[in-house]
């Protein structure tokens with residue numbers, strides 16, 4: 240059993256989309272994936288299916304019930320803000336140590352545990368901690384998701400440098416294609432590869448749904464179990 244922490248160069252880059260695709264790929268291989276979104280802001284109970292925890296539950300084939308939401312996403316806040324600010328809007332505080340110990344306990348019997356972070360690598364999550372402190376405290380390797388918009392390369396390389404400075408192993412980067420941009424997905428990947436060393440960079444085109452795609456097969460091979468073990 241291994242754990243991967245899905246983080247982003249920013250928000251809305253495709254972390255949830257990539258996580259759902261990886262879950263679908265591993266389920267296709269007959270593997271059990273346990274996905275968590277411990278901190279979720281902008282959460283509207285009336286639209287739970289459209290939320291990140293809702294998307295992860297659906298990808299895992301589990302119903303969107305209060306019990307399941309509590310199990311995979313115990314810190315849910317209404318305001319679409321960084322978790323510390325969203326918590327403050329409800330008169331609450333995020334206890335960083337509690338988030339870390341929850342994230343350590345979520346192993347279960349899965350072949351792979353996937354934890355989706357929130358926002359970008361250094362989004363504030365508590366009074367004095369950002370996402371990178373959370374990943375570092377867990378000691379888990381990271382999957383870095385970024386986009387292909389103009390400016391994404393700087394965001395991706397800055398995030399990568401920050402993770403490496405904290406000696407967090409970054410197992411791969413996924414570039415999830417941004418629409419309406421001047422730079423192509425292929426050019427973004429080619430350009431980034433000059434600066435990232437031997438770390439795999441996976442190009443993920445814009446898809447109709449996070450269903451099967453070779454990019455997810457590549458991630459499945461990297462993080463879990465080889466394709467030869469497909470049932």
Ligand SMILES: Nc1ncnc2c1ncn2[C@@H]1O[C@H](COP(=O)(O)OP(=O)(O)O)[C@@H](O)[C@H]1O
Nearest residue numbers: 250251252253254255256415416443444445446
């Ligand atoms: N490769 C892709 N193909 C199609 N839609 C995508 C892709 N990557 C991201 N999206 C869509 O873009 C939006 C933001 O992605 P999401 O995964 O929610 O980002 P994040 O979790 O990083 O905030 C969502 O509507 C998602 O479905």
Ligand SMILES: [Mg+2]
Nearest residue numbers: 254255291355
């Ligand atoms: Mg998300």
